[in-house]
Amino acid sequence: MLTKSSTELVRQRNSVLVLSVLRRHGALAHTEISDFTGLSSATISAITADLERAHIIEKSEQQAASGRGRPRVLLRQRRDCGYLIVVIISSDAVQYSLVDYAGKLIDRFSEERSHDPAGAARFVEGVRAGLSRILERSRISQEKVLLISISSKGLVNSTEPVLVWSPIFGSDRIDFESVLRPDWQAKVILDNETLLVAAALGAREEIVKGADFRSLAALSLGHSIGLGIVRRGGQTGQEISAPNFGHMLHMAGGGLCRCGTRGCIEAYAGFYAILRSAFEVPLDTIPAKFVPVTELDKIAAKARQGHRTSTIAFRQAGLALGNGLSRMLSLTERMPIAITGPGTRYYDLLRQGIEEGLGQSHIVRMEGMPEIRVVADEPILVFEGHLNRALSVIDQDIVISGGQGGD
Secondary structure, three states, rough: OOHHHHHHHHHHHHHHHHHHHHHOOOOHHHHHEEEEOOHHHHHHHHHHHHHHHOOEEEEEEOOOOOOOOOOOOEEOOOHHOOEEEEEEOOOEEEEEEEEEOOOOOEEEEEEOOOOOOOOOHHHHHHHHHHHHHHHHOOOHHHEEEEEEEEEEEOOEOOOOOOOEEEOOOOOEEEHHHHHHHHOOOOOEEEEEEEHHHHHHHHHHHHHHHHHOOEEEEEEEOOOEEEEEEEEOOOOOOOEEEOOOOHHHEOOOOOOOOOOOOEEOOHHOOOOOHHHHHHOOOOOOOOOOOOHHHHHHHHHHEEEEEHHHHHHHHHHHHHHOOOOOHHHHHHHOOOOEEEEEEHHHHHHHHHHHHHHHHHOOOOOHHHOOOOEEEEOOOOHHHHHHHHHHHHHHHHHHHHHOOOOOOOO
């Protein structure tokens, strides 16, 4: 027999399910929500009535294309129910986006990230200023911001918004909860950037393949090397992880990596590694913190013209990536690999090494080369990943709290 508390948990879970269906499919009629969720018409009626009273969703009318008959009544998220701020930290900039509860982008700007020796301390002050600025531009009160979603490359605490290690700040930990709490009541979450890319690609793939979707890996190439893995889960949805791929061992005692150790995959495949190899700089040279894409473009142009050292630099990078991917597939399963990031522009130069490295895996020799696709729109994927994750968190929180919408 269900207790009062367990009945309430079921009601909350079903309410979140209704919101997730509206978020995926857009405005829907009552019967369509029932079809997509599998919930009874009576349950949908009760849930949507509660959500409407709490100012979380609202009704709209859609006239038939013929112009005849009664308009369809559709339900959708109420845009002013609350707001989300997305903060994307990259090697050379920080992007701020303001999004409403329906997932519509309201405002966005980017600020160059200064390579200040003051490091993390100066950086967090800049983030606080950037958050204040985006609200001032849009004239939205701070209380209406329900969540701040932040992403960065590097190691992220799995339970708290703490950046443990990053290619930008090294071992300088940043606890975003502590940094923002004095000024902000909004919930703060932090994710690894490539995990969000994998999540977005997984969501796209599931829409296309449905139940046939099993798993996918997203390999991000750039100043640093990232990997995200998404697998089809059970009732809990997709399972997403971001192993510390770029700092897996490629060659014992090898090239010096930005993390301070030797022989990492990134020490052979990151932009700084390709630059170092192309100019035959000693492998123990301290890696550059940031390498402009224009410098890699020059090396790539020479490689495409047959310049031997430049060609070898890209082949070695591809081999390191392929070897790492072969180990990943051996530990998981054979799955498609989507290559993203600014390094996709050099895939023609990396491909031979990647395939050679993958071919050294037993699972690849037995089952064949996995599908490799190049997906060039990484910034869009990162933002999609933010929205999928953050708005889902807001849905759950807002249902549990009973709604926070305005009039």
